Amino acid sequence: MMIENPMNRGSIADAFLANRAELLPPDVWGKFIVPQFFKRISIFQEAKSIRIQGGRGCGKTMFIRYFCHQTQFSNCRQRIPDNELSRIGLYWRPDTQFCGLMKETWLGERDAQLAFTHYATLVILEELASSIESIAHADFEGGKCDLTDLVLPAAVRLALGERVTKVAELREFAETERVLLELWVQNPDATRPTMIRFDRLLEQIGNHLSEQDARLKNVLFRIFVDEFENLQEIQRKLICDFVKHPGRRYCLNFAMRRHAVSQFYTSGGEQIVETHDVRTIDIERELGKKEREFTLLAAEMLLLKLHERGVDFTNTLFCPKKLVDPNHLEERTSDAYCNEILSHARAIFPSINPKAIAQTAFEDHALMNRLKSAIEKGLAKHKSKIPVASFLRSSVPEASIVAASVLNRNKPGPEEVLRELDVAERDDSKIGRFYKPGGWIENNLYGSLFYLYIGLPRRPNLLYSGFDRFCSLSSPNLRFFQELVHGALLLAFERKSIDSIPAEEGLIVSEEIQAEAAKQVSETLLLEIEHLGLKGSQLLQATRRLGRIFEVAHRRASQSEPEINHFSIDESDRVALSEEAKELLIQAKIWSVLYEEQDTKNKSNYDIAQTDIVPNPIFSPYFGISYRKKRKLTLSAAQVNTLMTGSGAQFEQILREFAAKWDVTESALTVNKGLFD
Secondary structure, eight states, rough: OOOGGOOOOSGGGGTOOOOOSGSSSSTTTTTSOOOOOGGGOTTTOOOSSSEEEEEETTHHHHHHHHHHHHHHHHHHHHHHHGGGGGGGEEEEEEOOHHHHOOHHHHOOOOHHHHHHHHHHHHHHHHHHHHHHHHHHOOBBBBOOOOOTTOOHHHOOOHHHHOOOOGGGGGHHHHHHHHHHHHHHHHOOTTTOOOOOEEEEEEEEHHHHTTOOOOOOOTOOEEEEEEOOOSHHHHHHHHHHHHHHSSSSSSSEEEEEEEEEEEOOTTTTBBBOOOOTTTTEEHHHHHHHHHHHHHHHHHHHHHHHHHHHHHOOTTTSSSSSSHHTOOGGGTTGSSSSHHHHHHHHHHSOOOOHHHHHHHHHTTOHHHHHHHHHHHHHHHHHHOOOOOOOGGGOOOTTTHHHHHHHOOOOOOSHHHHHHHHHHHHHHHHHHHSSTSSSSHHHHHHHHHHHHHHHHTTTSSOOOOGSSHHHHHHHHHHTHHHHHHHHHHOOOOOOOOTTOOOGOOOTTSSSHHHHHHHHHHHHHHHHHHHHHGGGGGHHHHHHHHHHHHHHHHHHHHHTTTOOSEEEEEEEGGGGGGSSHHHHHHHHHHHHHTTTTTEEEOOOOOOOOOTTTOOOEEGGGHHHHTTTTTSSEEEEEOOOHHHHHHHHHHHHHHHHHHHHHHHHHHOOHHHHHTTTTSOOO
């Protein structure tokens, strides 16, 4: 079992390359870490159909693979509980190109639908045969369960043209019939194959299996259809038929990108109904519900992949075997366990707190020059003759940096800021305006630091470094987290194995390297937007424009509204959104370029339905903006229309209007110009 033999001592960075389920074998035992939200779902016992949804990279396919026979009856498992024989998972990811040929205009309405159901049946029969093989080789508590030589019931043999006698022969039959089907679909004038349906076959086979072994008495085939949204509309309707009307021995489940399909009609015109027909598991939403759950899962993944490359975690609470078993979920939620696992992750990816980052400004020539320039600008605004040096207090660096922002506001003025600095320097015990709860530092330090760094785009921004910040940038997407880890380890250690890293150095990635990796990964993932769906180019342009506006907001010297990084549209104004803008917003949500969240801070009574539209935090390092959801812009529908689909000149006009409002100079608008058009 791989997780018991951590001798794969290749590149530690490359351990994080295989971050897609498609790059892994069907058996993901030891690869899939059972998340804490398993305590909140009922897929283990219920026979009801499940809709699994979420954005790209959130782990939908891995989730499905965990419940399929290759993993549940894995050779890597020992003493598998007998009750797991009551649920046999079968995986099907439709061949989108082949399904595209089964069109009514090509085959005719009736034959197109029959061909698709026949195709589904052949895939399911092939998977069923594979599942019987998996069961035969599995180590069950109650002993072996080998049914490969089981003779199929007479009704099944008749339906299959008496060409198959035993269960083990189903695979060859299905493979042969798939070839014949593919030939006919491409050449419909050829001899039409005999079409079959899986529902009655599964009922017959399931009933027959239940009579062979007491452990199979309640056997249910759980069929998982992956990438449901890529099917044609009529094909989705046929799938929904089986969801709406499941059998006693089977149920159909499907996975899809969130927002990709909004209507779930059957071929008879009914819709499948939540709770009555199907239950939804939104993986992204579940992973994002509790910050600690995602952070812990990311830490466990980090340690597991490093363990596989030979990193030693013996004599710790980390145990790879427990990560894959739901029975250990409670143990993995204990404070002792969480604290230790997170401490290991934070030791590898250390962070610098904002106060310490502020101190670096007093030690870094470029940052200090930018800080002095901000103070000079604030003093000029008030026509003050107080020396710049009076506001530079190395004993309270965070107060000095925030003071530069406060000086650029209309109130309270340089004299008052100077008095408060004196108080802060004498005593930071929460009595002054800088350090008191809800005071200037609490509300403005992050924004003021982002302001300093955004003027130095080549300087790694330490606000992006640290394990917890990597989690904030990537949550709720584990694939993005792995990209950040891979990028940081590659920069730090190139392709070294753990044996090549000197013991005195240890497996520690510096904050500067982490920050540089975050920026590189952010840029790579941003450019990937162009290849998402049919509107990738427009999505990339809109994302760049939105990032440009937030970048300009971060260049606001006063930072009176710090960390602006998301927006909302008044519900009353949404009717003015163009159809093109609406479609692009939907596409952005489908591909997790943007998230739509309920506004929990809006206090107005007349706009209780307000929602926030939040760019994926992973793009923040590229633009040099905050990843924390703190403050937003309220945009009109007309502005959103321009952002989404307007011309370059129209967008530049909006950008100049925001710059004027925020007192950002024209020269700041030309920084990196061309990257965001």
